[in-house]
Amino acid sequence: MHRHFEDAEEELKQRLLRMGGLVEDMLSYAGKGLLEKDETALKKVYETEAEVNRLHIELDDRALKLIALHQPAAADVRFTVACIKINSDLERIGDQAMNIAQNTEIFLKRPPLAHTFVALPRMVELAASMLKNSLDAFVGKNVELAGAVLSSDTEEDRLKSAVFHAVMGLMQNDASTVQSALCIMLIARNLERIADHATNISEDVIFMVRGTDVRHHSAGTSKIGA
């Protein structure tokens, strides 16, 4: 029975990592589509979503069965519930990657903007590394790495504010840029939310490993406009 439970736990973990890998791909394709104006990459984002949605449902199902069929100890319950939560955050990161692809498609159909948003490629890179580190922290039960992801979130927020500021200036100076500039603003928001979900995953890893809840321990958990 115990052996069987460990096998089931390992299978759940492998499924979650497969899901994580696919979501990383979606973000990578979306970033490539945006930064290199690559419409083929955007199509790959859409194509990957179906498998992510299928895994999302399968994972929850496996996790519930694991709890119902076995009698897991406290630490195993924490592991299984962490998987359910991380599953949900990964699925939402996939949704955000879809939104980036859709907003990029609209953006690419419009006349190009003269302005270059220098913070945007850094936002893509940081979001991708936060996602990767949160998954690595999960695999390695690495609380320090999870903590590093929490710290990076402030930088992503700062970059988003820089993009918002640039977008606002652009729209105020030239009304013809409003629609394109709004696309960029929405994409910056999508990236910021991906960073938030990676933060959630890291908090779940810390809870899973330590059994302590690190959420809501800073005064300002919400961000203006988020």
Added chain:
Amino acid sequence: MHRHFEDAEEELKQRLLRMGGLVEDMLSYAGKGLLEKDETALKKVYETEAEVNRLHIELDDRALKLIALHQPAAADVRFTVACIKINSDLERIGDQAMNIAQNTEIFLKRPPLAHTFVALPRMVELAASMLKNSLDAFVGKNVELAGAVLSSDTEEDRLKSAVFHAVMGLMQNDASTVQSALCIMLIARNLERIADHATNISEDVIFMVRGTDVRHHSAGTSKIGA
């Protein structure tokens, strides 16, 4: 033992309803602040958040102990995991109410806009009724009511698009409105996300009652710009 488990389950449910009530209050205060330019109501949003955050952590803790200490049957596991998920969505609705309050504060500091956004009060009302209905569906294990919430989500998306359209027109016609108009756009987005979370709650209720997963069954689960 069985009696004890039922008591623990009932206590978990009561905590979740208390959390739901507080989050409903936050949304109601935020809506009042926005629609009646009432800064006292905005303050009440901020004041309520601390208790919501406390309950958020307490609820997860209780739910995990309930699974670890008892040996719940499949339906009870579904109930407990549904509570954990609904807890997370309620907390995020609270975050969105905070964001509405913050964006409203910024909006009220700026010169008033001549334009009236007729879809906005309807968005507030619909989001509040979706939240209420999703909680009522949870209490009454009412799958039909939960299904009605899922249908309402399309209307909230439609209203959000109407606000976006109006905001875009305004900004294109008069650059001096950009900052205020953006606040309205962000608030419409916040309301749409509250409707999304109410939809998640309703999906969890259906899963809890029926044991079937209704997520990802329509082709387009993601929305442009969301």
